[in-house]
Amino acid sequence: MTRIVVAGPRGKMGYEAVQLCIKEQDLTLVAVVDSKHDGMRLSDFPEFSDVDVPIYTEMDRCFSEQNVDVLVDLTTPAFGKKHMEIAFLHGVRPVVGTTGFSDQDISDLTRLAEEKQLGAIIAPNFAIGAILMMKFSQLAARYMPDVEIIEQHHDQKLDAPSGTALKTAQLIAQERQPKHQGHEQEVEERAGARGADYEGMRIHSVRLPGRVAHQEVLFGGEGQTLSIKHDSLNRKSFMPGVKLAIDQVLKLETLVYGLENLID
Numbered sequence: 001m002t003r004i005v006v007a008g009p010r011g012k013m014g015y016e017a018v019q020l021c022i023k024e025q026d027l028t029l030v031a032v033v034d035s036k037h038d039g040m041r042l043s044d045f046p047e048f049s050d051v052d053v054p055i056y057t058e059m060d061r062c063f064s065e066q067n068v069d070v071l072v073d074l075t076t077p078a079f080g081k082k083h084m085e086i087a088f089l090h091g092v093r094p095v096v097g098t099t100g101f102s103d104q105d106i107s108d109l110t111r112l113a114e115e116k117q118l119g120a121i122i123a124p125n126f127a128i129g130a131i132l133m134m135k136f137s138q139l140a141a142r143y144m145p146d147v148e149i150i151e152q153h154h155d156q157k158l159d160a161p162s163g164t165a166l167k168t169a170q171l172i173a174q175e176r177q178p179k180h181q182g183h184e185q186e187v188e189e190r191a192g193a194r195g196a197d198y199e200g201m202r203i204h205s206v207r208l209p210g211r212v213a214h215q216e217v218l219f220g221g222e223g224q225t226l227s228i229k230h231d232s233l234n235r236k237s238f239m240p241g242v243k244l245a246i247d248q249v250l251k252l253e254t255l256v257y258g259l260e261n262l263i264d
């Protein structure tokens with residue numbers, strides 16, 4: 001039985017992660033870490049009336065009082081790194097879907113995981129279709145180096161570009177010769193019109209109510225285009241990936257950044 005703490009249980013992803021822990025017979029939710037409601041029980045909230053576990057606002061105290069194997073963190077960019085550091089101090093393995101990590105954060109956290117010989121997973125996207133979209137895009141970039149990424153999300157999202165878009169750009173950059181795209185004398189008449197730059201590729205972020213999580217990777221060549229697109233239509237789409245990450249993190253002794261590294 002794997003003992004889980006979910007951080008961010010009242011959030012859109014946290015809610016689904018709590019449901020996952022209830023549904024899966026080899027997972028047991030021992031507590032949650034919330035931004036508020038310290039000392040209350042999760043069952044005090046109508047949407048969780050059958051989930052009787054304690055709520056903590058201090059992660060450190062939660063891990064001191066509870067036996068925990070895995071932290072599932074689905075909070076905000078401001079807290080993801082701090083939560084991982086606290087988990088490592090307590091020998092707890094983090095599975096993190098929270099986005100907004102810098103390259104420096106990833107390398108600092110990898111060092112910590114290796115010092116403690118603890119598994120950790122940061123997955124910018126848990127949806128299998130999104131992982132395939134990234135892998136297919138990486139392959140396509142080998143042959144079609146002109147590429148732009150368009151990601152679309154709901155308007156409550158805090159970070160831009162999305163973690164998925166950054167990860168996609170990073171994977172593509174491993175295959176593609178560095179290249180500046182567009183006309184050499186191109187002028188942005190309005191700042192940001194050409195999107196964010198990632199080694200000469202452009203990332204465009206759309207934020208609209210009604211959207212969930214969508215990304216299209218557009219490739220252009222002489223007389224042809226290729227479009228690789230993925231849509232998450234609800235947040236249950238991410239949960240098989242969360243379960244896979246929980247199972248895998250128990251076997252790791254380092255940090256893995258991206259679920260594509262755990263799928264053949």
Ligand SMILES: NC(=O)C1=CN([C@@H]2O[C@H](COP(=O)(O)OP(=O)(O)OC[C@H]3O[C@@H](n4cnc5c(N)ncnc54)[C@H](OP(=O)(O)O)[C@@H]3O)[C@@H](O)[C@H]2O)C=CC1
Binds near residue numbers: 077
């Ligand atoms: N990897 C993946 O596949 C996916 C990743 N994400 C990422 O997951 C994260 C959460 O997304 P989403 O659920 O949509 O966001 P929400 O805003 O719906 O949920 C975030 C939750 O975290 C809570 N929270 C904030 N600070 C803390 C804290 N210090 N301790 C505990 N809880 C805290 C918030 O509480 P309060 O409202 O009180 O501040 C809120 O309930 C984001 O970073 C997002 O980008 C999202 C979808 C898929």
Ligand SMILES: O=C(O)C1=N[C@H](C(=O)O)C[C@H](O)C1
Binds near residue numbers: 213
């Ligand atoms: O905030 C979201 O909703 C999502 N965040 C992740 C990201 O930044 O890529 C994953 C997915 O796109 C949904």
